[in-house]
Structures are given as C-alpha cells and as structure tokens.
Amino acid sequence: MTEVTGTAQDAAAEGSKSQQAYAAVTARIVDGTYPPGHRLVLAAIAQDLGVSVVPVREAIRRLEAEGLVTFQRNVGATVAGIDPTEYLYTMQTLSLVEGAATALSAPFIEAGDVARARSVNEEMRACLEHFDPVRFTRLNQDFHAILFEHCPNPHILDLVHRGWNRLASLRSSTFRFVPGRARESVEEHEGLLRLIEEGADADTIERAARTHRSATLDAYLAHAHDTRA
C-alpha cells in the first residue's frame, strides 16, 4: 500500500469505501487538484465520491496520520502545506530513511535493476537539455524507487514511501528552484549505481545515498537564502 505510482481509476474499483476515499483524496492531493491549504469539507467530498461521510472521515484520519493533511477538531481538515520549515524536516527525514533503505536494499539489487535504473538516469540526462522540472522529478523518483524498493525492512520502506508522498505535494519539486542541482544529481546517481555494482558495504552506500539527498536540500536552502538576501 501507500503506492506511489497508481492511478485514481483502479483505486476506485477497490474494496472498501474508506479505501476508495483514501485513494481518491490522496490522488487529488498528489496531482494538485487539492492544493496545499485547500480545505477538505467532508460532506462535499462524500457527495463527490457518491459515498457517505463516514468513510471519508476515516480516509482523512489516515491522511492525517501520514501527515498529508492537518486536522483541527470541530473545524476540519486542510491539505498540509509545505512551508520551507516542513520541507526541511521532510527532506531531512527522507534522507535518513531513504539512505538506510537504499543500503539495505543494495544486496538484493540484480543486474537487471541496475540496468533499468541506469536507463532512467540516461533519460534524466537527456532531459537536462529541454529542462522540465516535473518530468525530471518523476524520473528522479522512478530512479530512486528502483534502488530502495528491495529494502527487506517493510517499516523503513513504508517511511520512504510516506516521505515521497509528502513531497509529491509540491509537484515540480526542488529542481524548479535549483535547476543547477539537476546535473549534479544525475552524476551522483551514476556514482551510486557504481557503488552498488561493485558491492560496496552498506555504510558506504547509505552515506552516499543520504548525502545525495542532503545535497539537494542544501542547494535549496542556499538558493532560498540567496533569494532572500
């Protein structure tokens, strides 16, 4: 669950109304139909989905637990914004868990996976010419998903998925703000693949993966600072 990639369509065909509602609302948050700060009115969503409010409530509660929406008693839910502070926290957390997930995943990565990842990375490199932040971000996610998806610890893997989900709110991602970071990113990806291929130890891989993400965060922070100054 917490499927990063998945269309809203096949989610609707799924079992319980709660799950349907969850999938639907999640999809709308991720794809931007419900932008950050948007107020989620239970009755409206319920009517829109053709269900009662009860399943919607549960879906909202679950989203709250995952941090995608904030909730205030007797007031309602709003789509969680991504103020710079939150962004920092989320990226920091993600660098932590994704680094670990990648390291733990590494021993289970087959040659075929590396090849796929490399192909995605080449696409990213090509993408650098006519730079499209949204597409680049999507490829970036695909790339990393290949690397961490074999993580044998489901808890850590789940945390990684949640982190990515939260970031999905800002659709164009960091790379819109710091396009210069994109090129470095592609190079670091190749370095990461080499480490995995040569069977580097877990600590080295974890450090590399974490640093890779932290660097993106740092670039963003430097950019934000420059802009403000």
Next chain:
Amino acid sequence: MTEVTGTAQDAAAEGSKSQQAYAAVTARIVDGTYPPGHRLVLAAIAQDLGVSVVPVREAIRRLEAEGLVTFQRNVGATVAGIDPTEYLYTMQTLSLVEGAATALSAPFIEAGDVARARSVNEEMRACLEHFDPVRFTRLNQDFHAILFEHCPNPHILDLVHRGWNRLASLRSSTFRFVPGRARESVEEHEGLLRLIEEGADADTIERAARTHRSATLDAYLAHAHDTRA
C-alpha cells in the same frame, strides 16, 4: 483556552470521543490489558468506554496507521504481535531514527540534561544487582528520552516515539532474554554521555547511538539462535 495534551488518565476527560478511545485503547495495549494477538471487537470496546462504535473505529484506524494493531477488512483488528521478525524490523528502524534523533538533539542538550541522564544511568547500574527487567527497561527508556527529546526535527522525533511505543508491547523487553546485555548497555550509555559532553560531531554521536541499539538487537538475535540450536 484550548486543552492540549495530558496524561493517559485525564485524556479520558479530554475533548473528542475519538481521542478518548484512542488514548484508552493505546493505554490498554501498552500496559498489557490487551496482549498481543488480542482481538479488538469494536462494539465491545465502544460499550466499555460508553461511546458509540464510530469513534472507536477512528481510534483503531489511527492505531493501525501507527502499527500497534493490524486490521483486516470485514474481519477486525488484533493487537499487533511482536514475532521475532517484527521485533527485528522495529529495532532496526528504531536504531536508525533514534540514532539520528540523538545526534540532532545533542547540540541542544544542556549540562543539566546530561546530569539527569547520568543519574538515571546510575540508577540502572544500581538496578543491575537485583535485576528487574521491567524496571530496567523503564529506566532505559527514560535515559534515551532525555537524549533524543530535544531533536529539532518533529518528524524524526515522532518516529522515535512510535518505535518505542511498539516495543512497549513486550513489557519486559529484550533484557529479560539477554540480561548479560544490561551491563554493557550501562557502560555504553556513559560513553554516549561523554561524547555529548565533549561536543562530538553529529556523525560520531549518530553512529554511537545506532550501534548501541543495534548491539542490543544483535545480542537478542544471538540469544535466539543459541536457544534454538
């Protein structure tokens, strides 16, 4: 005046029935009234708490998201067990997030905090004589809480809390199985305090904190293996 947080007891007096139910069920899981594997029947809990099933449902859902209960559609919820595999995953995740939380927290730890932590650790040392796993585990949690509680990243801090909560299910903790580990643990605590006092860099502290927890896990695994063999 908005009531914010309180203990599990006066939580019953607190606002929404959902929160009451959540607090009540959580407390019962943690204190062992609902042991692992215990089936959580919505209607029964609702009647017991004097509320309707709807708030209970929401509470259960939240507990599910936090991993304290497992849920099966059209079947119901049961208190999440801690089979060895789950234990491994949880401890591994906790070592990861707690290590990071401790490192991030370190710069904000005052001399007074160190003194308190040291005093707790001395209590643990004293506790080694008439060894009481439950008490030891409680002190252990207190000790670590002092170290990671100043973590400025609320997401990571939350993950640490969740990890500890899950472990609370097995009340007497690892130390019942691996009493030999207790003494080492106390020594490592002192080492950790020294690192913090002398302002070691984040990476060193993180590594130390993580290793400390991993060592407990390894001890458990070795024990489990010996027992089986």
Next chain:
DNA sequence: TGCCTAGGCTTCGTATACGATTTCGTACTC
C-alpha cells in the same frame, strides 16, 4: 466415519439523523 454444504450468529461497513461547535455576517451601542 469423513467431507461437504447450509443455516444462523457474530462482527464489520456504511448510510442516515440529529446534536454540538465554530464561524461569519449583521445590527446595535458607545
């Protein structure tokens, strides 16, 4: 005697209904 099937019982899932709380608009007073 053993296995398969049918019925009832338990429990969950969701809809509807109503009370409680917040918010916003408006009128009144200082």
Next chain:
DNA sequence: GAGTACGAAATCGTATACGAAGCCTAGGCA
C-alpha cells in the same frame, strides 16, 4: 466610526440502524 454581541448558516461529531461479509456449527451424503 469602531467594537461588540447576537444569531444564522455551515460543518463537524456521534449515535443509531440496517445491510453485508466472514465464521462456526449442525446436518446430510458418499
């Protein structure tokens, strides 16, 4: 003219009710 108090509308929170799905037991058939 500004601030406050009152009231109505919107929205949330929870209870109750009924339909649906799983599970257990009893009975029939090979």
